[in-house]
Amino acid sequence: MGATIEIRSLTKTFGAGDKAVHAFGPVDLTVEAGSFVSLLGPSGCGKSTLMLMIAGLLEPTAGEVCFDGERVNRPRTDIGIMFQDNTLVPWRTVAGNVALQLEMRGLDPKAHAGRIAELLRSVKLEGFAGRHPYELSGGMQQRAAFCQALVHEPETLLFDEPLGKLDAMTRESIRGDLQSLWMKSRPTVVFVTHSIEEAVQLSSVVCVVTPRPGRIERVIEIDLPWPRDMDVKASPAFTGYVHDIQGIFRDYGVL
Numbered sequence: 487m488g489a490t491i492e493i494r495s496l497t498k499t500f501g502a503g504d505k506a507v508h509a510f511g512p513v514d515l516t517v518e519a520g521s522f523v524s525l526l527g528p529s530g531c532g533k534s535t536l537m538l539m540i541a542g543l544l545e546p547t548a549g550e551v552c553f554d555g556e557r558v559n560r561p562r563t564d565i566g567i568m569f570q571d572n573t574l575v576p577w578r579t580v581a582g583n584v585a586l587q588l589e590m591r592g593l594d595p596k597a598h599a600g601r602i603a604e605l606l607r608s609v610k611l612e613g614f615a616g617r618h619p620y621e622l623s624g625g626m627q628q629r630a631a632f633c634q635a636l637v638h639e640p641e642t643l644l645f646d647e648p649l650g651k652l653d654a655m656t657r658e659s660i661r662g663d664l665q666s667l668w669m670k671s672r673p674t675v676v677f678v679t680h681s682i683e684e685a686v687q688l689s690s691v692v693c694v695v696t697p698r699p700g701r702i703e704r705v706i707e708i709d710l711p712w713p714r715d716m717d718v719k720a721s722p723a724f725t726g727y728v729h730d731i732q733g734i735f736r737d738y739g740v741l
């Protein structure tokens with residue numbers, strides 16, 4: 487089970503004086519251990535800024551983030567991160583890229599070869615372990631990045647639009663992988679997306695972020711059965727959530 491993440495009065499302003507951009511906050515939010523929380527908001531509302539602050543990669547202007555009560559004040563290496571643009575290096579094979587995440591943390595990839603193979607198998611890349619990123623499609627590259635984010639068995643995962651650039655079919659298939667993984671080991675997941683349907687399908691909680699400066703105005707618990715398969719997605723309750731959230735964005739003037 488993952489960590490509880492507490493976000494308190496968190497605010498970020500870039501620059502100062504006339505050029506200051508108030509990007510985000512103030513925001514208070516508790517992400518319960520083992521929950522899957524999506525941040526849904528219009529472009530530029532500060533979602534990526536929030537993710538960087540949670541990861542300890544960007545210093546807040548005010549407020550704080552705590553993992554199980556411990557304040558974040560440096561980059562956290564115990565979490566898994568995945569962005570829209572993957573971080574695969576071109577000179578390493580797929581398996582080598584996944585292993586790199588272990589090496590960077592001082593772990594011996596040989597001791598974890600079984601886990602690397604199992605992860606690649608789980609996303610149907612077992613035949614591509616020895617290939618280089620340029621030999622893979624965009625979807626396959628994101629699947630490899632997914633393995634990178636998971637290989638050190640992080641209990642907390644931060645996903646910033648990881649499926650944003652993928653075609654609809656690949657996206658649906660990786661959503662399934664992500665959901666199975668979450669159901670199996672219950673990490674704490676914070677997931678940024680622009681897709682209302684994706685947020686409702688994957689999340690225990692959807693946070694609606696206002697246009698910049700982003701504030702979390704609505705925290706919606708998604709009370710639908712797991713797994714959220716095609717039948718659940720076709721249910722009136724699922725459609726009801728999507729419709730209600732669309733209404734919120736229409737009121738913001740962004741839909």
Ligand SMILES: Nc1ncnc2c1ncn2[C@@H]1O[C@H](COP(=O)(O)OP(=O)(O)OP(=O)(O)O)[C@@H](O)[C@H]1O
Nearest residue numbers: 500501507509528529530531532533534535536698
């Ligand atoms: N390093 C920076 N310096 C100055 N301004 C920045 C910086 N990073 C982000 N911003 C500004 O902060 C605001 C929020 O940006 P952010 O990338 O967090 O939004 P977002 O919600 O993730 O957007 P998108 O959904 O389009 O990815 C934007 O107005 C952006 O221009």
